[in-house]
Amino acid sequence: MVTELEKVAEIIKKSKNMIALTGAGISVESGIPDFRSSGGLWDKYNPAIYASIHTFNSNPEKIWEMIFELMEMTQSAKPNAGHVALAELEKIGFLKAVITQNIDNLHQEGGSNNVIEYHGNANTLECLKCGRKFSPETFDLAGKKIPKCPDCGQVLKPAVVFFGEMIPQNVLLESQKYAEEADVVLVVGTSAIVYPAAGIPAVAKRNGAKIIEFNLEETGLTHNGTDIFVQGPAGKTLPALVELLKK
Ligand code: NAD
Numbered sequence: 001m002v003t004e005l006e007k008v009a010e011i012i013k014k015s016k017n018m019i020a021l022t023g024a025g026i027s028v029e030s031g032i033p034d035f036r037s038s039g040g041l042w043d044k045y046n047p048a049i050y051a052s053i054h055t056f057n058s059n060p061e062k063i064w065e066m067i068f069e070l071m072e073m074t075q076s077a078k079p080n081a082g083h084v085a086l087a088e089l090e091k092i093g094f095l096k097a098v099i100t101q102n103i104d105n106l107h108q109e110g111g112s113n114n115v116i117e118y119h120g121n122a123n124t125l126e127c128l129k130c131g132r133k134f135s136p137e138t139f140d141l142a143g144k145k146i147p148k149c150p151d152c153g154q155v156l157k158p159a160v161v162f163f164g165e166m167i168p169q170n171v172l173l174e175s176q177k178y179a180e181e182a183d184v185v186l187v188v189g190t191s192a193i194v195y196p197a198a199g200i201p202a203v204a205k206r207n208g209a210k211i212i213e214f215n216l217e218e219t220g221l222t223h224n225g226t227d228i229f230v231q232g233p234a235g236k237t238l239p240a241l242v243e244l245l246k247k
Helices: 004-014 024-030 055-060 060-076 081-091 169-181 195-204 234-246
Strands: 016-023 095-100 115-117 120-126 157-160 184-188 210-215 228-231
Touching: 004 228, 004 234, 016 081, 016 195, 024 081, 024 234, 055 060, 060 081, 060 120, 081 095, 081 184, 081 234, 095 169, 115 169, 169 195, 184 195, 184 228, 195 210, 210 234, 228 234
Parallel strands: 016 095, 016 184, 095 115, 184 210, 210 228
Antiparallel strands: 120 157
């Protein structure tokens, strides 16, 4: 019997423009909780409040309680076998780009070169007043000192897109182009509900792409766009796919 992964491998072998859209699920096996993990960061800090630009603007000190914990977690996390498998797919020529909703830098650390960060990267701090950007190492974050812009005194913010903020225009345009040109989209570890990133599979599908979904459980996309659903942890299913493609 041909398995779902074998079917996926056959589709990929014929593809010319494959991209991946990843979400928080791919980093769960690196120890960073997704919005659904229980007992994690997001049980303590409701993302609707703590990841909102309106709350940050009115009370940045409150949001920094959560950011200190988030940054400690992202800075100590290591890429897992799922990140490495996507890097491998790029290296062997199948994967053209990873569009990630994650802010943890783990695709780059796992070896992927062409990564579009839809929601930014927590490894950079920015001043919303004067626009300067800083490396977190410049500040005493381990000592829980809230970083302020040395020029204008404004409390800094990680260069990630909070709820209520715009996705940078260049990121939108580049992702749209990849989606329109894709013939296969690997949708990995995302609940596919946070727009506009969640719209990428539909754009690709309208242009004829096959949508392959990798997730622990079915999502809204599974019966509304997905062509093949591969169930399981991405740290196992993606390396297994790479092995099939190398045969
Ligand atoms: P989400 O939390 O809404 O959904 C995660 C999905 O991943 C779920 O469907 C879950 O079933 C699946 N999943 C969990 N573990 C998995 C595994 N081992 N293998 C495969 N699938 C797995 O995440 P989202 O769709 O990315 O949306 C949440 C938003 O929060 C995004 O915008 C993202 O930027 C942000 N976020 C980022 C991080 C990070 O950078 N690591 C972490 C949490 C949230």
